[in-house]
Structure formats: C-alpha cells, structure tokens
Amino acid sequence: MPKIRINGIDFEFEKGTTLLEAAKFLGIEIPTLCYNEGLSPYGACRLCIVEISYANNPNNSKIVSSCTYPVEDNLIVRTHSQRVMRTRRLLLEMYLATCPQSKIIQDLASKWEVTQCRFRNIRYDDCIYCGLCVRMCKEQMDGKAISFVQRGYKRKITTPFDKKSETCRLCGGCIYICPACQARCQGPNEKEPICNACVAENPPCLEAWEDMKCYMDPCAWCEQEKREKIRNEKVKNINK
Numbered sequence: 001m002p003k004i005r006i007n008g009i010d011f012e013f014e015k016g017t018t019l020l021e022a023a024k025f026l027g028i029e030i031p032t033l034c035y036n037e038g039l040s041p042y043g044a045c046r047l048c049i050v051e052i053s054y055a056n057n058p059n060n061s062k063i064v065s066s067c068t069y070p071v072e073d074n075l076i077v078r079t080h081s082q083r084v085m086r087t088r089r090l091l092l093e094m095y096l097a098t099c100p101q102s103k104i105i106q107d108l109a110s111k112w113e114v115t116q117c118r119f120r121n122i123r124y125d126d127c128i129y130c131g132l133c134v135r136m137c138k139e140q141m142d143g144k145a146i147s148f149v150q151r152g153y154k155r156k157i158t159t160p161f162d163k164k165s166e167t168c169r170l171c172g173g174c175i176y177i178c179p180a181c182q183a184r185c186q187g188p189n190e191k192e193p194i195c196n197a198c199v200a201e202n203p204p205c206l207e208a209w210e211d212m213k214c215y216m217d218p219c220a221w222c223e224q225e226k227r228e229k230i231r232n233e234k235v236k237n238i239n240k
C-alpha cells in the first residue's frame with residue numbers, strides 16, 4: 001500500500017485512493033466545487049488543489065488537483081501551504097466574478113476568507129463549466145441528454161444539436177446539482193406539492209429546457225403565494 005505524508009502525518013492508503021479521499025479520511029478539509037462523491041472526478045474547478053513533492057526531492061513541488069491525483073509512495077502533500085491558499089483564494093475570486101449570485105460560491109469564498117473580488121468584469125454567468133450536470137445526467141440518471149459542445153469562449157452545455165433530447169426524462173437532476181444556478185434546487189420538499197415554479201419564473205438555466213420540472217426549496221413562487229394569502233387574510237380580519 002502506498003505510504004504518503006500529508007500535512008506531516010504519515011499514513012498508508014489503498015492503491016487508487018485519491019489525495020482528496022486521503023485528506024478527508026484524516027479529517028483535513030479541502031474545498032471542492034466540481035466534486036461529488038456519487039460521480040466520477042473531473043478536475044475542472046481546481047479548488048481542491050494541493051502542493052505535492054517527493055521525499056527524495058522535497059524542494060521540487062508542484063500543484064495538482066487532489067480529487068483526481070492518486071496516492072503514490074513517498075509523496076509529501078501539503079493541503080494548506082501559502083502557495084495553495086493564494087491560488088485557491090484567487091480561484092474563488094474568479095468564480096465570484098463569474099457567478100456572484102451562486103450561494104455555494106459565496107459560502108466557499110466566505111469560509112476561505114476571500115474578502116474582496118479584484119476582477120472588474122462581473123459576469124453573472126449561469127454556468128461555471130464544472131460538468132456536474134453532465135456527469136449527473138450520464139452516471140446517475142442514465143440519461144446522456146446533455147454534454148459539452150464547442151471550445152474556448154463558445155463552449156457550452158446543451159442537448160445534441162441544441163434540440164430537445166429524446167433521452168431527457170425531465171428528472172431535474174442537472175438543476176439539482178448545479179452550483180451556479182440562481183434558483184438552486186434543494187431537493188424535493190415533502191410538505192409542499194411539486195409546483196413547477198421554476199418554469200413560471202424562468203430562471204436563466206432553463207432557457208434551453210423550458211419544460212423542465214424543478215423541485216425548489218424554498219420555492220420563490222410558492223413563498224410569494226403564501227405571503228399574498230397571509231396578507232389577504234390580515235386585510236380580511238382588519239375589515240371585519
């Protein structure tokens with residue numbers, strides 16, 4: 001079994017274990033954005049970076065993404081070195097500039113003490129190209145309804161030929177897992193019926209799939225209806 005030193009702790013791990021899994025096992029927290037335990041690692045967001053070197057050449061270090069890098073014998077891993085923290089915070093600033101409305105990104109930035117965003121070009125994009133939705137659709141829902149197309153600035157996630165996919169079952173998995181989606185789904189709300197409010201509200205992520213169902217919690221539409229009901233009842237009581 002490969003033996004590594006991670007933040008000064010020597011430990012042996014099964015072959016094939018990733019550095020992220022090893023760190024998690026030892027209770028070391030590493031931020032992630034494009035990683036999900038139920039999906040294959042993709043290495044897109046780079047937030048999980050760590051600094052590695054080898055015992056026989058400790059001064060020659062490099063930065064790698066821990067969610068895709070497997071443990072190797074004699075590896076020295078630093079998860080919170082100055083170099084790592086500087087890069088991680090810069091990445092979070094970039095994500096904040098791309099997608100400032102995302103609650104997940106805001107929470108990560110706050111947790112990792114990012115106190116400013118130095119980028120002037122704030123974009124309010126609805127995609128950070130983490131590929132979670134594509135993997136969710138393919139690996140968990142067996143849909144393969146969406147994928148990346150094009151390259152560079154034209155890159156986007158869509159259905160084949162931008163047409164309505166025959167294999168999409170409107171499960172909402174892609175919206176549920178999206179970290180950038182403005183009206184982020186939280187999973188089915190047991191107390192409330194499914195309301196399809198996302199369709200009525202038309203958040204930007206639904207442009208391409210206008211008949212998609214969404215299980216939002218809290219649902220802005222229901223909340224608004226509830227508020228109106230309460231207000232009408234109060235008005236009624238006052239007029240009695």
Ligand code: FES
Binds near residue numbers: 042066068
């Ligand atoms: S979590 Fe590892 S690259 Fe995104």
